[in-house]
Amino acid sequence: MPINIPSGLPATEILKEEKIFIMDEVRSTSQNIRPLNILIFNLMPEKEKTELQLLRLLGNTPLQVNVTFLNTATHESKNVSKNHLESFYTTFEHVKHRKFDGMIITGAPIELFEFHEVDFWDEMVEIMEWTKTNVTSVLNICWGAQAALYYHYGIGKYTLPSKCSGVFDHIVHDSTVKLIRGFNDVYTAPHSRNTSVSREAILNHPDLELVSESDEAGAFIIVSRDEKQIMITGHLEYDADTLKQEYDRDVAKGIEPQVPKHYFPNDDPTKKPLNRWRSHTHLLFSNWLNYYVYQETPYEWE
Template sequence: MPIKIPDDLPARATLDAEGVMVLGEADAVRQDIRPMRIGLLNLMPNKIRTETQIARLLGSTPLQVELTLVKMTNHVARNTPSDHIISFYHDWEDISVQRFDGFIITGAPVETMPFEEVTYWDELRRIFDWTQTNVHGCFNICWGAQAAVHHFHGMPKYLLEEKAFGVYRHRNLAPASPYLRGFSDDFSIPVSRWTEVLRADIPAASGMNILMESDEAGLCLLDDPAHRSLHMFNHIEYDSGSLSEEYFRDIAAGKAIAPPHSYFPDNDPTRPPENRWRSHAHLLFGNWINQLYQTTPFDLSKIGQAGT
């Protein structure tokens, strides 16, 4: 089944060109099924690109998915046209009475700041608490994942001496997890961050399980059953050229930065990178959506009740 997004969302043309099944709003109304309701709190600076990346992965599952784009209520995005935000995004306060099968919180370009100094930190804390009553399952990405484990478990983040930047090999530590169904033992995932959280800081009583880890880049994916959440500290959702765009952006800004690790062929930035993580990104998001589908109540009003 396809993904349902607004008819004129820019991501639609890209997804159509890639063969992703996209359902028009009028067609969705005629289908006598309940779609999976997924909210995307998009904190990334290039919101249009992130919308496309996430919609691509959600739209490759066999289930009909209805994607709702969400923003912080009072935060003004600086890198996305205001008419795009007005046309397609909902303030969190306006949708906070609604319930969702799944909710995704992205990374944000604030990772070197203390959490408490981020201008929208208080609202984000309210959103994390809201997910425990109005959302069946969460998927937190990069800084969003660091913020979640800090909020729920008090885990600190640490500034790295140099940016973890590139494509790193990771290990599958929980082959029996429903989220890693079909995963290889060894796979590659893009990493782009200045901070990290440490295995040693995971509280013993948290109930969290480490699903993915890299010898070089550290923790990657945690399963947090107590909060019905996955915490992904890296960028498995990235496009083939995302790291390249970040690298050349920093070069143009005069920043001293090495080419992304194990990304360009022969470490040559003039050569186009090869995508070695695409299949695992689709697999992870597909497993997450399937797990939501298997466990969420059919009646949305029952989400957040005991056991749901």
Template sequence: MPLRLPDKLPAIDLLKKENIFVMDESRAHNQEIRPLKIVILNLMPLKITTETDLIRLLSNTPLQLEINFMKLRSHTPKNTPVEHMMMFYKDFDILKEQKWDGMIVTGAPVETMPFEDVAYWGEIKAIFDWARTHVTSTLYICWAAQAGLYHFYDIPKYPLQKKMFGIFPQHTLVAALPIFRGFDDVFAMPHSRHTEVRRDDIARDSRLTVIAESEESGVSIVMARNGREFFVTGHMEYAPDTLDKEYRRDIGKRDDVEMPKNYYQNDNPDNGPVVTWRAHANLFFSNWINYYVYQETPYDISKIE
């Protein structure tokens, strides 16, 4: 089944060139199967890039998905055209009256700030609380994972001396979980962050389970509420060239950023990246949709509790 996307969303043409089957709203009206309703709160500065990255992964499912984008009322993006935001994004106040099968909350460029100092922290907390009663399963990514763990479970974040930057091997700790169906014992995950959460803090809360981690990059996936919440500290959604763009953007401008590890061929930026995480990224998102969104959501979406 294809994804059901807003008409004229830039990601549609980009993904069609990759032979990914997507469907705009005009064509979708002829389909009688209820699509799963997925809402994405996109906090990343480059909205169109993140939209495309996430849609690419969500497309790898036989289920029909209806994708909607949420924006904050209390924040105006600086790196995305106003016209794009007006055409494809809706305020939380508009979308909050609906129930949703799944939700994704992305990272945000406010990682080194205390949560309470983030200008839109109040609205973020309201959205997080709302998701617990209006969404079947929510996927929190990078900063959003740290923010969700802090808001719901009082898990602090800690600054790193050097940016955790590169592709790091992760170990599945609860291999029998459906989220890891088809996974190998070790899988790769991109990381790009200046802060971390620590296993010892998480282990003290019986409501949380660390389900994947790395000896080098630390905790990578935490599960709560039987899969109604996943907190992913890395970026499985990243495109092959994303870390390269970040590295070239920051080199010479920051003293806490080194060349991304385990990323370039022969550790030479001139050789380009080696993609080692794409297969498991597709599996992770497909498993989330199939086992934690589709199989857990009621057919009557209004009955989500």
């Protein structure tokens, strides 16, 4: 089944080329189907790239999905045109009266700030509190995951000695957890962050389960016992070349970044990186939509 996205969204043509089944708002209204309503709070600076990455994953399941993009009202996005935001995004004030079957809160390159120093933190808190009663399940990614752990469970973050950047092996602790059904016992996933969270704090919290982790990158998949909050500390949604683009950007800035670990063939930045996490990414998003959203959300919210 397709994803229903706003008419004219730039990602549309690329998704069509990739044979992702999509439909616009006009066609979707003619189908007598109860679609899933997913809200995406896109905090990434290059919003169009993140839109494409997430829509590609949401469109690869048997479920029809309506997508709404949310932007901050208290922070001005500088890496995307105002016209794009006005055409395809809304703010919390316009959706807070609604119920959503699922929500994705993305990462943001602000992890070195304390949470209360983030200029839209009050807005973020209001939205995270709202999800408790208005969203069936929330998928929190990278900084979004750290924010959720801090707000909902009182687990803070700490700064790493050096940036965690690369593609790392992860182990599965409990293969019966629905979110990772079908996963290999060991799989790879990308990370790109300057902070981390305490695995001990997660293990000791009665409301959380540490589902998967990496010896090098730390805690990775954390699921709340009530299954309403899922925290992914890395970036499974990344394309094959996303870490390369970040690395090249930092090199151009004169930052002299470390080469992302286990990413480039033979650790040579001149060689083309390969996507070694795609299958598990699709599986995780499919499992989330099916087991945590579709199977749990009421047919009629009211």
